[in-house]
Amino acid sequence: MPRAPYGVLPEAGRAALSVALGVFMLVAGALFSLFMAAYVMRMTSPDWSPVGMPWQLWLSSACLLAGSLALQLAAGAAGAGRLAAARLWFMAGGGCALAFLLVQLWAWQVLLAMQVRPAGNPAGSFFYLLTAMHGLHVVGGLVCWMLAARFAWRSADAAGAAWRMRLCARYWHFLLLAWVALFAALNWLSPEFVRYICGIPP
Known part of the structure; x- marks a missing residue:
């Protein structure tokens, strides 16, 4: 019985993996939303002390945008x-x-050198939590990227490589959108603005 070419998936298998990726992104998006809601609610507490964001976050944002493109x-x-x-x-x-x-x-090292630690100031705690959670999703994406790269280098199947690359690109676009939301919240949301929007007296 002849062996199937390396890494070739039937159409049904490709469709199932595409749906699985979509479901995963929905679940991850819901998780990010819940953490963002907790971040906003915690911001109105009296012990909240805003943390200045290091300029390295702009550089990392550019890296993620370039990777997505x-x-x-x-x-x-x-x-x-x-x-x-x-x-x-x-x-x-x-x-x-x-x-x-x-x-x-x-960026973490810069904040640690400024004595902004994961424990103590809730603003710092949320910064490390949110960026670590996003970073773990990027690490998971890199694992899938390596599997797709292995196929692209070992197979001459351009269609199969294109499908895998499209899945990776789709996930990276999701990571970019999630990071833009996190980056905006970390940089520009303030307790005063949140209190104003929510109708909470200062």
């Missing part, structure tokens, strides 16, 4: 049958994701 370009190149170009863009996307994590760790 690179993976989209990789999926497009693979869909057009240009597997060599797709591989280069795909590697660039993974490199940007890794750079995002490294810059996030750098």
Whole structure:
């Protein structure tokens, strides 16, 4: 009995994995929303002391945006049958994701040097919690990225590579949207604004 080509999935298997990814993103999105709601509610407490965000967060945001764009370009190149170009863009996307994590760790080190620790000030605690949760989702995405890269390098199936790259790009777009929401909340939400919106007296 002939063996199936390496990594080739039937159409039903691809559809099931696409649905599974969509369900996972919905669940992860709900989780991020719940943590954001807790962040906003906790912000109105009298012991809340705002934390200045390090400039490294802007750099990490640029890395994540570049990674999302690179993976989209990789999926497009693979869909057009240009597997060599797709591989280069795909590697660039993974490199940007890794750079995002490294810059996030750098931002943590900057805050720790400023005596902003995970315990004590609730604003600092939420910063570490929210960025760590997002970082773990990026790490999980990198694991899937490595599996997709392994297929793209070991197989000449451009259609299969394009499908895997599209899934990775879709997840990275989700990570980018989640990070934009977190970044905006961490940088620009203030206790005064939250109290005003919620009708809480100062």
